[in-house]
Amino acid sequence: MSLKLTALSLVLASAVFAAAPPPATVTKEVTGEAAIVDGNRDKAFAEAKNAALREAVEQVAGVLVSSDTLTANSQLLSDRIFTRSAGYVRTHEVLERKEEGGVAKVKVRAEVGTAQLDKDLQAVQALIRRMSNSRLLIVLQEQAVSPDKVITSSAVLTQVLTDAFSKDGWRIIDPSFAAGKLELSSGVSLTTPDRKVIQELKVADYVITGTVTFRHEKPGSNSGTLQDQLKGFYMVSGEWELSVFATDSGTQVARLADKFDSSPESRGPAAPVVSYERTSFQIAQHRGKDIVASVRKAVVDYLSQAEQNGTQVVMTVQGLADFKAVKAFKDVLARTITGISDVKQGNFQKGQIQFDLRYLGSTEALAEALGEAAFQQKLTTALGGKPAAKASVTGVTSNTVELTLAR
Known part of the structure; x- marks a missing residue:
């Protein structure tokens, strides 16, 4: 009964804390642990203390944000907040240091500042809301090359990435909706799509596209370790070259390229197996974590x-x-519309031009600003005044605006 009351009290306290402005600092007593490796106790105790400080920050963060946010987006919070735990700790005192069974344990009393933590958490929550159910299209040209140079299609890395991003909260789009626009073809001849092609992919918010090659090595080849070259082990090597695009503007937000082989660094701690397909899967699963982290x-x-x-x-x-x-x-655009910056013009042809720019606000707000009298009057003056040049917004999406001038 007392346990249930304690749990209920914590829940109610959290609710009150979340509703009212948090105090400037919150003090937590927590314990961190770290394994002692190769007898290096100093390093283990330092890691244990850092783990304790991180736990203190996580506990305070758990009161400032909802449990759903913490659970569903733990990796994003870890990437953006918890890795900077030391920056939120005002002061700390080591209360206890001990070693048990090869594990260093450090108990600390930490004073966590809430102002900057709360500000950063709100920023992360805003990003989470924008990323929630983001539509992701994964279109990779994968191939497997046998020892006899026979080429077959593959989908190993595609499947690994699809599973990982699905768990990460992304909504995966069926590639069949966009294969034609990306002009997929046999082999590894998929070229980097231009901005216009990416912008036309309205079915997705982000696209991962590129090429992947898995090469099946003959037993006894030079790749891999000596143990890997033993009879019965199927070695695989290869490379990938991937690009990540935001479809709203056609911007390439990341480019990932790397090579791999059958070494433990590439396939992880998994034991050697007896099929090329399984080795390829081990590599994709282990190295795919790096790709997911890089895309995120x-x-x-x-x-x-x-x-x-x-x-x-x-x-x-x-x-x-x-x-x-x-x-x-x-x-006129740069001088008149507040919030516009970094205006760059593209090719001008047959009376039409495309500008890339940044705007502090929504495209709907930009469209309204373009229709205001101040902009219209200055534009008319700049373009000669007679006859009047009226600018009409003829198209708006989340990241595009189409303007038509008429006299």
């Missing part, structure tokens, strides 16, 4: 930059008479 970081950095510096917007303008008019329009 790239997307988070992309969203963070958008929040701090503005969302990248592609603006298409139709009806400009000549290049002089293009320059005049760009000048």
Whole structure:
């Protein structure tokens, strides 16, 4: 009965704490542990103390954010918050150090500052909301090459990445919806899609595309360790080259390229097996963790930059008479619309041009600003004044605006 009351009390205390402004600091007494490796006790005790400080920050963070957020997005919180635990700890005191069964244990009393932690948590929660159910399209051109140089299609890494990102909260899109636009073909001839192709993929928010090759090595070849070259072990080597795109603007947010072989560093701690397919799966599963982490970081950095510096917007303008008019329009746009920065112009052809820019706000707000009298009047003046040049917004998406000029 007392245990149930204690648990209920903690829940109620957390609810009250979350509803009211948190105190400036929260003090926690926690214990951290670390294994003693190769007799290095100093290192183990230092790691145990860091683990304790991290646990103190996690406990305070658990009160500031919902349990659902902590559970569903533990990796993102770990990447963005908990790795910087020391920065949130104002002071700490070591209460106890002891060694038990080859494990160093350190108990600390830590004073955790809540202001910066709460601010950073809110930033992460905003990113989580933006990433929630993000639609991800994985279109890889995979192939397996036998020792006799016979090439067959493969989907090993694709399946590993699909499973990992599904668990990470992404909504995976069936590649059949976009295979034609990405112009997939046999072999590894998939080229990097241009921005227009990526922007036309409305079915997804992000795309991972590229090439993967698994080469099945003959027994006794030079790849792998001596143990791996023993009869019965099926060695695999190869490489991948992947790109991650944000479809809203066609921006490449990451490029990943690496090589692999059958060494433990590539396939992980799994024991050698007796099929090329299984070895390939071990490599993809072990190394795929690095790809997932890299993609997650790239997307988070992309969203963070958008929040701090503005969302990248592609603006298409139709009806400009000549290049002089293009320059005049760009000048009025940059000087008149508050929140616009980093305006870059693309190719000008047949009265149409595309601008890449950043905007602190939504594209709907930008569309409204383009329709305001102040912008319209300055644009008319810049383009000659007679007859009046009216700019009409003829298309808006989450990251694109289409503007048509008429006289």
